[in-house]
Amino acid sequence: MIRVPLVLGCIGLMIGCGDQDVASPQPTTMVVAVGLQPSSALLLVAEGTGHFAEHQIDITVVGLPSGKLAMRAVAANEIDADFIFLSDIAYLGHQHLLPDYRVAATVFDSDNVNAIASLSDFEGLADMKGKTLCTQYLSALHFFGQILTERSGIDNVTFQYFNVAELNEKLISGDCDFITTREPLISNLVAEVNRPVVVRSYPGVYLQYELMLVNNRVDNNELEEFLKVLIETETFIQRQTEFAEHILTNRLKTDADKLNNILEDSVLEVSLYQPLIPLLERERDWLQSHGVDQVRSVPLHELLRAGPLKNVAPLKQTIVDYEN
Structure with a gap:
């Protein structure tokens, strides 16, 4: 796996070296494990439109029936993923299986998807x-x-x-x-x-967030480029809604009208807002009350990697850092 784009430069003192000898940057290869479901919409549209290639990212999307199954495949070393997309509750219930991953952003939320x-x-x-x-x-x-x-x-x-x-x-x-x-x-x-x-x-029962997890091996520059692609895709979906829905209908093999209804009740946005923290706290309380004891092993703030999103889009990241 290529972790850092390789730039082959030209040393000025070399005889016969000119601009024609400078190679283009090689794309960074990224593997993303996701559930093939509406909550992965930003990623799937970005993949379908070629936006990743514009940012020198060669992306491989490994789709499974759900984000939880994608996560378990990564935990079992069946997928060597740079990113994982899965729901908040699925991550909290299995966070101990993913010690090398942190939450870089939320990419979807809805209270009427289930x-x-x-x-x-x-x-x-x-x-x-x-x-x-x-x-x-x-x-x-x-x-x-x-x-x-x-x-x-x-x-x-x-x-x-x-x-x-x-x-x-x-x-x-x-x-x-x-x-x-x-x-x-x-x-x-x-x-x-x-x-x-x-x-x-039953709208309103559960406000579900889709989390984007990033492997610690992905450096900040790579993560920021990845975030930029998804943020640009937000705008693309707003401007080219029918085309985006066509991509999703084909990718998910779902009914177009049902998909449209879901998207109307959903927010497709890259963000990391402070209200997410108390929501995750309540979900951890629920998990613990149902016998999932390992959910308390790590403080919530230690599960986040919020800096890159702050650098890319400051207004989209409002997590309070009480220690600084």
């Missing part, structure tokens, strides 16, 4: 009482489902846990009465069955 799906009559949350709800353990989908049932006072709901790629299959087979879901899983489910699929959304 939903509940069923193949039976589903008029409301009361129908879930005494039934089985399947989800992916310690993921955004899990947190959404757990908070939804807890806040609604629904008891006797049995949780079962599967990888996100198995949830549709488990619902179809009857192992699950309900599943927590999102795009493109919803579109995939509709395509797989010959009966009605009932999908209900």
